Amino acid sequence: MCEWRPGMMRSVITCFMALAILPALDSAAAAEPTVTAARIGVTPAKTRFVLEMDRKVAFQHFTLADPYRVVIDLPEVAWSVPQRRVKPDGLIKDFRYGLFHAGVSRVVLDAKGPVTISKSFMLSPRGGHGWRIVIDLKQVSRQAFFQRIRPRTMAGAPPAGLPPEPIPLAKRATSNLIAIDPGHGGIDPGTIGINGSLEKHVVLALAQGIARRLRKTGKYQVILTRKRDVFVPLRERIAIARTAGARLFISLHADSIKNPHIRGGAIYTLSERASDKEAGSLAAKENKTDLIAGIDLNVHSAEVANILIELAQRETMNDSVTFAAYLAQELSKSMKLLRTNHRFAGFAVLKAPDVPSVLVELGYLSNRVDAKLLNNSNHRRRVAVSVVAAVDAYFAGQQAFKSP
Ligand SMILES: [Zn+2]
CATH class of the missing domain: 3.40.630.40 (Zn-dependent exopeptidases)
Known part of the structure; x- marks a missing residue:
């Protein structure tokens, strides 16, 4: 899903597979996974973003510059988290989530400045919590942000969200x-x-x-x-x-x-x-x-x-x-x-x-x-x-x- 192409000089797509595709989901599991909570925790060393859900899912993340953003892609999920309940904090200026395209749901974190994902992992249910995706963000310099780009080419589809090329010419407009x-x-x-x-x-x-x-x-x-x-x-x-x-x-x-x-x-x-x-x-x-x-x-x-x-x-x-x-x-x-x-x-x-x-x-x-x-x-x-x-x-x- 993530790809680096020549000519994307400033298009900072740092692409890490956060987790390999996880074992097949429980076949008894019905409908799509549901995200039930989102939390932000702040310590002097890091800002932690947590998404809680009812089952284990695979996820990917990457960072973008100008403006600085952290993108987390998940399989298509249902959201039972009120859009405005969680207050942005720490290195996170704002965030939003929703369907990106069929099959892919996305979370976008707007960062206050250049950040790096210092850790990302999934926690299994414990202490009354469900499955949790944990993303730790650490502040870095702009220079360090760009140095961390690890361009990699992955076979398969173009980056999510880009329509197929080229745009066909319009048919002769005789229709209504x-x-x-x-x-x-x-x-x-x-x-x-x-x-x-x-x-x-x-x-x-x-x-x-x-x-x-x-x-x-x-x-x-x-x-x-x-x-x-x-x-x-x-x-x-x-x-x-x-x-x-x-x-x-x-x-x-x-x-x-x-x-x-x-x-x-x-x-x-x-x-x-x-x-x-x-x-x-x-x-x-x-x-x-x-x-x-x-x-x-x-x-x-x-x-x-x-x-x-x-x-x-x-x-x-x-x-x-x-x-x-x-x-x-x-x-x-x-x-x-x-x-x-x-x-x-x-x-x-x-x-x-x-x-x-x-x-x-x-x-x-x-x-x-x-x-x-x-x-x-x-x-x-x-x-x-x-x-x-x-x-x-x-x-x-x-x-x-x-x-x-
Ligand atoms: Zn509008």
């Missing part, structure tokens, strides 16, 4: 396929609402509602970039839409902001220069999802540059802006929009060169009213109706433009 992209997912919860709701759940529920309504018209096919609570890297989302030959790509998000009184949604399209400071920092925030999930961003920089060149295809950008205008008009009937409701910024997920793409921020989960509405199925139904009306208007316009 719409790609709906519920943001975040799995290990990346997105924004956490004032009422505790998670952006990843809110946008998935809405995406499913929109997909249902679009299909019901009998005019459109729909593809979702994720159908469940799983992480999907940004460029894989684009690849899913392009491979399927989507005519439109609609990415769904909800934002949060310090001022709890601010509410309302907005529609964003791609531009290398942001329309305003807020749009720019929002794009920077949304673009962090791969980093949050423990993916090395340095690997992809060349490809992103190529995509930017292809963006000279202005038609796609014009179509995106046209659709955004229809969307703003229709959404204003079902939800509160910000005064400047169509903005521009460098969102990585909107960079398909041949699929008109928009990103919708559905409101602020930091605002009580917006948070309540986004968790209300009636509200989501109204929003879905608006999205379908905007798609109808867009395709009607395209048709009129192309007819003699």
Whole structure:
């Protein structure tokens, strides 16, 4: 699962097999293993991270730099640990967990600085505790961090999370396929609402509602970039839409902001220069999802540059802006929009060169009213109706433009 490739100079993938594959699990064991607790213990010498679970599992870990992260991969597990109960401490600034892709669950620890995994092992049940994965972190210098890289090549699959190469060219867009992209997912919860709701759940529920309504018209096919609570890297989302030959790509998000009184949604399209400071920092925030999930961003920089060149295809950008205008008009009937409701910024997920793409921020989960509405199925139904009306208007316009 871990691999070092030439050209990954700064992409510090220190990859250790923490444990060899352990003996086959008890065949009587049902369902997937469950993580029941996570703990952090701090001493002057080390910070210890412990994951407790109901059975023995194999696990792997590696470290990443810029920013410093420790990634622990497990087989797909269920989590019965409340997301926010354990307070980060010691060398751990923050941590999160969730499904990385089918078959692999992941924990990402954000480290306060360069760290090394001084020890990692599994403890068998004792003293009322279940099986425990123990990871000890020790602070090191940046220089020592890089010296500890032990590149190794392992046969088999590419590093987890990277989609197959190359991204196929989009099929000729003659279909009426719409790609709906519920943001975040799995290990990346997105924004956490004032009422505790998670952006990843809110946008998935809405995406499913929109997909249902679009299909019901009998005019459109729909593809979702994720159908469940799983992480999907940004460029894989684009690849899913392009491979399927989507005519439109609609990415769904909800934002949060310090001022709890601010509410309302907005529609964003791609531009290398942001329309305003807020749009720019929002794009920077949304673009962090791969980093949050423990993916090395340095690997992809060349490809992103190529995509930017292809963006000279202005038609796609014009179509995106046209659709955004229809969307703003229709959404204003079902939800509160910000005064400047169509903005521009460098969102990585909107960079398909041949699929008109928009990103919708559905409101602020930091605002009580917006948070309540986004968790209300009636509200989501109204929003879905608006999205379908905007798609109808867009395709009607395209048709009129192309007819003699
Ligand atoms: Zn988001």
